[in-house]
Amino acid sequence: MKYTTLGRSGAVVSAHALGTMTFGAETPPGTAHRQLDVFTEAGGTFVETADVYAGGESERIIGDWLAKKPAGQRDRVFLASKGRFPVGVEPRDSGLSRRHLSRALDASLRRLGRDHIDLYQVHAWDPLTPLEESMGFLEDAVRSGRISYAGLSNFTGWQIALAASTAKGRFPLISMQPQYNLLVREVEWEIVPACRATGLGVLPWSPLGGGWLTGKYRRDERPTGATRLGEDPNRGVEAYDLRSAEERTWRTLAAVEAVAAQRGVSMSRVALAWLHTRPGVASIVLGARTVEQLQDNLGAIEVALGDDEIALLDAASDPGAAPYPYGAAGLEQRSRTVD
Numbered sequence: 168m169k170y171t172t173l174g175r176s177g178a179v180v181s182a183h184a185l186g187t188m189t190f191g192a193e194t195p196p197g198t199a200h201r202q203l204d205v206f207t208e209a210g211g212t213f214v215e216t217a218d219v220y221a222g223g224e225s226e227r228i229i230g231d232w233l234a235k236k237p238a239g240q241r242d243r244v245f246l247a248s249k250g251r252f253p254v255g256v257e258p259r260d261s262g263l264s265r266r267h268l269s270r271a272l273d274a275s276l277r278r279l280g281r282d283h284i285d286l287y288q289v290h291a292w293d294p295l296t297p298l299e300e301s302m303g304f305l306e307d308a309v310r311s312g313r314i315s316y317a318g319l320s321n322f323t324g325w326q327i328a329l330a331a332s333t334a335k336g337r338f339p340l341i342s343m344q345p346q347y348n349l350l351v352r353e354v355e356w357e358i359v360p361a362c363r364a365t366g367l368g369v370l371p372w373s374p375l376g377g378g379w380l381t382g383k384y385r386r387d388e389r390p391t392g393a394t395r396l397g398e399d400p401n402r403g404v405e406a407y408d409l410r411s412a413e414e415r416t417w418r419t420l421a422a423v424e425a426v427a428a429q430r431g432v433s434m435s436r437v438a439l440a441w442l443h444t445r446p447g448v449a450s451i452v453l454g455a456r457t458v459e460q461l462q463d464n465l466g467a468i469e470v471a472l473g474d475d476e477i478a479l480l481d482a483a484s485d486p487g488a489a490p491y492p493y494g495a496a497g498l499e500q501r502s503r504t505v506d
């Protein structure tokens with residue numbers, strides 16, 4: 168395992184975080200506990216969840232595991248959760264209001280069996296709540312000791328800049344979690360630069376594009392069986408029809424497959440190793456249904472891609488920004504040298 172400080176803070180975390188969105192959903196509690204054992208035995212310290220995962224089950228499963236561990240092992244875990252979306256049946260019980268976040272954080276702490284969370288992230292922007300109100304809640308949560316650090320998720324560039332300037336000097340806002348992988352690189356245009364400029368560590372979610380970058384989905388075959396899209400081809404941003412309609416998907420998968428074959432490693436490891444090379448990335452939020460998948464993915468830390476391999480992957484996955492504002496013309500306008 169490798170370690171890094173998260174954002175502009177002294178918090179040391181493992182360069183792989185264990186994402187737990189599958190816990191209590193496609194991953195039963197026993198397997199989830201084995202994943203936590205395997206991850207921590209490999210040196211992993213950063214465990215990431217959200218109140219909304221499996222309606223709170225993910226947090227409960229982590230809480231049960233923590234309760235069974237001796238204090239020394241428990242204390243090594245850097246625990247992150249998120250709040251914003253409705254967990255119960257009341258759809259209006261959501262957002263980044265002081266009231267909702269306070270109740271959501273209390274409920275997360277109860278399910279996790281802790282009086283404190285290391286990193287509490289707002290799961291997405293809320294257009295109804297003034298940002299001052301949400302940031303004021305995070306400041307108070309840090310002061311009261313309920314959380315050590317705060318983070319963002321799914322914010323756009325201007326939202327990141329606004330949040331960071333509101334938090335500056337008041338409380339440690341240290342990270343941002345966007346979807347980021349070889350199939351979703353548009354975040355490099357505005358979101359990643361905003362994080363780097365404001366000192367937020369980037370925590371990529373869905374680093375394998377929901378499983379696509381393992382090579383398990385085929386152009387000539389709709390997914391079936393016990394895979395994410397086999398169980399629900401229309402699921403989320405990784406829906407089969409959406410991604411398979413993009414030529415870039417197949418071009419990128421062919422490049423990942425070529426690098427993997429040449430090295431004799433899995434496609435997952437190549438895709439994750441590429442993310443490790445990207446500027447601003449602090450820790451990658453891994454996802455796995457099984458212990459074997461997790462073990463495969465953890466091995467990515469040992470894969471150091473060469474410049475030629477990175478160039479091949481970069482070219483195949485390039486989302487192709489129009490010349491202005493994010494392409495060549497815009498870059499030219501924003502460039503300046505001293506000579």
Ligand SMILES: NC(=O)c1ccc[n+]([C@@H]2O[C@H](COP(=O)([O-])OP(=O)(O)OC[C@H]3O[C@@H](n4cnc5c(N)ncnc54)[C@H](OP(=O)(O)O)[C@@H]3O)[C@@H](O)[C@H]2O)c1
Binds near residue numbers: 374376456
């Ligand atoms: N902030 C947010 O809004 C947000 C959103 C989504 C996720 N997240 C976080 O990010 C974490 C990771 O997201 P993700 O689960 O979408 O990540 P991902 O790595 O893109 O996809 C994980 C899925 O791919 C398949 N897989 C993973 N490794 C594999 C391997 N080595 N071989 C074959 N199949 C493999 C498994 O699905 P199947 O076996 O079922 O095909 C697994 O559940 C989540 O747990 C969560 O903590 C955050």
